[in-house]
Amino acid sequence: MKARPIAAALAVLGYVVMLVPILFVVGGAFTAGSTLKFPPEGFSVRWFGEAVANESFSQALTSSLLLAVVSTALALAVGVPVALALHRGHIPGRSLLEGLFLSPLVIPELVIGLALYQQLMIGLKQTSFLALLVGHTVLLMPYAVRVTGASLALADQSLEEAARGLGSSPWHAFRTVTLPLLRPGVMSAGLLGFITSFNNVPLSLLLQSRDFGTLPVTMLDYIQQSYDPVIAAMSTLILAGTVVIAVIAERTVGFTKIFGGIN
Amino acid sequence: MIFVARPKESNYPLMNNRPRAGALLLLPGLLLIVFGFAVPSAVMLFSPPGVTPSDVFVRLGEMLSDPYDLGIIGRTLGLGLVVTALCIVLAFPIACLLARSTSRWAGIWLALAVFPLLLSNVVRTFGWLVILGSNGFAGRLITGLGFADEAPQLLYTPLAVVLGLVQLFLPLAVVACYSAVAQVDAGLDDAARGLGASRLRTLWSVVVPLSLPGVVVAATLVFAGSITAYTTPYLLGGSSQRMLATQLFSYSSVTVNWAAASATALVMTVLVFLVSGLSSAVARAKGRVQ
Secondary structure, three states: OOHHHHHHHHHHHHHHHHHHHHHHHHHHHOOOOOOOOOOOOOOOOHHHHHHHHOHHHHHHHHHHHHHHHHHHHHHHHHHHHHHHHHHHOOOOOHHHHHHHHHHHHOOOHHHHHHHHHHHHHHHOOOOHHHHHHHHHHHHHHHHHHHHHHHHHHHOOHHHHHHHHHOOOOHHHHHHHHHHHHHHHHHHHHHHHHHHHHHHOOHHHHHHOOOOOOOHHHHHHHHHHHOOOHHHHHHHHHHHHHHHHHHHHHHHHOOHHHHHHOOO | OOOOOOOOOOOOHHHOOOHHHHHHHHHHHHHHHHHHHHHHHHHHHHOOOOOOHHHHHHHHHHHOOOHHHHHHHHHHHHHHHHHHHHHHHHHHHHHHHHHHOOOOOHHHHHHHHHHHHHOOHHHHHHHHHHHHOOOOHHHHHHHHOOOOOOOOOOOOOHHHHHHHHHHHHHHHHHHHHHHHHHOOOHHHHHHHHHOOOOHHHHHHHHHHHHHHHHHHHHHHHHHHHHHHOOHHHHHHHHHHHOOHHHHHHHHHHHOOOHHHHHHHHHHHHHHHHHHHHHHHHHHHHHHHHO
């Protein structure tokens, strides 16, 4: 028995399962017909026009972008100082604290969503936007803490000590040595956070309201009612946007490094 | 170092001899995690509004003896295991081929496997609706090739959920397996081959055992993801293939039964904890070996 052909066959099957459904979505988006079919009936971009003109989609897109940007910024603003304290300060119980900050990764997102729905929206009568913001920021905290922490852990602390030893003020040493060391970690955590928030379903599902709906959940609701080519067109537009994010990632820190953790 | 003796204590600029500065940096994050996550989650799991902890545990007891609820737990675990096994069987060969390839295309193939991680689950799962839905590609292929007169029901079957979840978690498995295989020294493969071992033998006696801890971590990630995934079982399984996550959503938003929601959430959370406990035990064992 030869190992290589079997491995190659399994690998091909794996790529088919990962990528072919995405091609079906793109193919379906360009149909001229009125039902979602593959192969498409004729070629047309009219469904893209419908997707762009759809008011609930464009509103949801704005909401999703706003939520993703603000929650990513908040998670970084709160998470980077945490990473600094964990990696450069002398904090008792460091690994326990780190575990606490990573724990939103372990609790199922629906559980976090339902918890915030009950406590913030029903208990404290807060708006859906605030609950979503808290939920998404909590969800992104592990990335902010771990990814920026990783770039601090890799950097030699003696660089900062050398700057201090050479007479640099604490703030000057931070600005000229530590901050540049942090930059790739912050960039990676920012992109990861943005993508995670923008694509999130389980949290947004329970926390969104009629006034503030996110794009993935709005699409999910739409699919439940009818699955016509508008969803395929909208999906293709999201795919194009995601490719742009991937290119930005590749140009800055490296695409597989950020999203796969592969060096 | 000539110019400065390395101090014993941290000399980090912003918190030089000031442990309080460290505490100050931690405070906003701690407040957010405690009041925005830990406390609400604990309250929701054990005592949601208007429900006592004993109500939750009574409901949990009923759930663990009711055939319908047990069926959902069983389906969740069963599909999770099948998805995990398929993901590892497909991801490991991809990881080996990519990690050992010298081709300049390997980087592009790796990027293609990572890319779906960025793409919305709704978009990825929607592709299966086009393929498996009524009048979908698969149905017409089956009737067109004369395997059946009528297209079989493909959507809302366990098969649909498995396909969707494998598509969803395969990139994660590839990334984790790739890291595991890449850290096995390729020189060991060459040594085994040089000593006369076949490719299969080399794989089985060298690469597999050395990358096993990483593969176990990949498996636990996929399993934990599968048993908590919502979008894919919702779209491809519907109400006929209820899993814990879709059932939890139904208890929280449709029937609004918070005791049942908490009991379901407890089952899901405990399962995830057990699985991640296994993962960290493996990581610790790996640490001892190395």
